[in-house]
Amino acid sequence: MSINKVSLSSRKSWNLSLDSWAVVAALLAALLIRAGVFTRVPW
Amino acid sequence: MADAIVLPQARPAQPALQFLRVIPGVLLLAAVGYAGKLLERNVGTYAKAHHWTFPNIEYVLWAILIGLAISNTVGVPQIFRSGVATYEFWLKAGIVLLGSRFLLGDVLKLGGVSLALVAMEIAVAIAFMTLLGRAFGLRPKLTSLLAVGSAVCGVSAIIATQGAIEADDEDSSFAIAAILALGALSLFTFPLIGHALHLSDHAYGLWAGLAVDNTAEATAAGALYSDAAGKLAVLAKTTRNAMIGFVVLAYAIYWASRGEAKTVGNKAAFLWQKFPKFVLGFLLISILATYHFFTKEQTTALANLSRWAFLLTFAGVGLRTNFREMRKQGLRPFAVGAIGEVVIAVFTLALVAGAGKLFGF
Numbered sequence: 001m002s003i004n005k006v007s008l009s010s011r012k013s014w015n016l017s018l019d020s021w022a023v024v025a026a027l028l029a030a031l032l033i034r035a036g037v038f039t040r041v042p043w
Numbered sequence: 044m045a046d047a048i049v050l051p052q053a054r055p056a057q058p059a060l061q062f063l064r065v066i067p068g069v070l071l072l073a074a075v076g077y078a079g080k081l082l083e084r085n086v087g088t089y090a091k092a093h094h095w096t097f098p099n100i101e102y103v104l105w106a107i108l109i110g111l112a113i114s115n116t117v118g119v120p121q122i123f124r125s126g127v128a129t130y131e132f133w134l135k136a137g138i139v140l141l142g143s144r145f146l147l148g149d150v151l152k153l154g155g156v157s158l159a160l161v162a163m164e165i166a167v168a169i170a171f172m173t174l175l176g177r178a179f180g181l182r183p184k185l186t187s188l189l190a191v192g193s194a195v196c197g198v199s200a201i202i203a204t205q206g207a208i209e210a211d212d213e214d215s216s217f218a219i220a221a222i223l224a225l226g227a228l229s230l231f232t233f234p235l236i237g238h239a240l241h242l243s244d245h246a247y248g249l250w251a252g253l254a255v256d257n258t259a260e261a262t263a264a265g266a267l268y269s270d271a272a273g274k275l276a277v278l279a280k281t282t283r284n285a286m287i288g289f290v291v292l293a294y295a296i297y298w299a300s301r302g303e304a305k306t307v308g309n310k311a312a313f314l315w316q317k318f319p320k321f322v323l324g325f326l327l328i329s330i331l332a333t334y335h336f337f338t339k340e341q342t343t344a345l346a347n348l349s350r351w352a353f354l355l356t357f358a359g360v361g362l363r364t365n366f367r368e369m370r371k372q373g374l375r376p377f378a379v380g381a382i383g384e385v386v387i388a389v390f391t392l393a394l395v396a397g398a399g400k401l402f403g404f
Contacts, residue, residue, distance in 0.1 A: 022135030023324035026352075030140065030328060033344050034337060041347040 068126015076354035079106030103266045103357050110361015119362055130359020134259050135321040137352030142328030143345040150329050157282040160394050164253050167390055168194035172383045179379050184210040187294055188218035193383050196284045197222045197257030203317050207295035209304045220372035221380035226260035227364050233264045245404040246395050248272035252279025253391040259360050281322055288317035
């Protein structure tokens, strides 16, 4: 008797969640401001 | 012999293509948000010059109103939709950057107060919504989704719970529609009630953060009252968001024990997966600001950047709210949500009043 097995590729996904991307973007912006790349942000 | 069936993998879209796809929508968010900012400045000046009595309407409300007008009249064309959906990204980035305006001591003190209030709010909200769902004869999993949505954090919590308890897509869209419709209503009712009751910025901000379900709407409801109230609303809401993993885990265990969902294996990994990472970003920026990693000017720049991010968020709140679509989802989930929200709003108002007497705000 044959057994049907579903094999999926178990390659690890390194895609970040939207949540994590937002943190990365905000921290990067904070570092750029700290490094003096942007000296002021008008409002 | 075992036959191996290899399922075809969907080819992910190219990152560059994905990036290009969001540009029109992001530009629309920026245009709507900036129009709101211009209207705030110019309408007030025009009314003053013509001796009209006109209430000072903040950019937050203008941006939401313009977005609502577009979404509910001409609609948002397909080309803008992926970009408009990025409003959640801007919201979370804005919250992380807002951490620069909180010293760690304030976060711990206010966060501690918020945490105690959030625990009480979650317990009462879940118990009441569950009873209400049963009384109205809603499907049990729809009741669970509505309870989580109103107790913790709106749409994100509903989506996280849907996967964990294996609820139908239909139940999930009912619950999301009800929570979004009630969130839109809260934008107009909460500031009016706050002003009528002469709530302080502190009390109102805590109340909005505890009672308004979706993070974007809670942030907007706070900012509509005042800048200080907006800050407090974000802090209280962030504390509430931090509880999402625990509540979803409890529901997953409950439905698994009834044989209607998968058993949760590694609970710590489950909690980490559901934990909103922007809470950690917010704390990190707050710690850096507390230990003077940023100069005063840099802190102002970070705070302004956070305002720009929120500006895009508020435009997105209006643009993604379509009342016609929400009406299609039926009245009963909305009625359960509405009754529950009113009770939760009254309960959290009483909690905030009690905490205000205890801690003097």
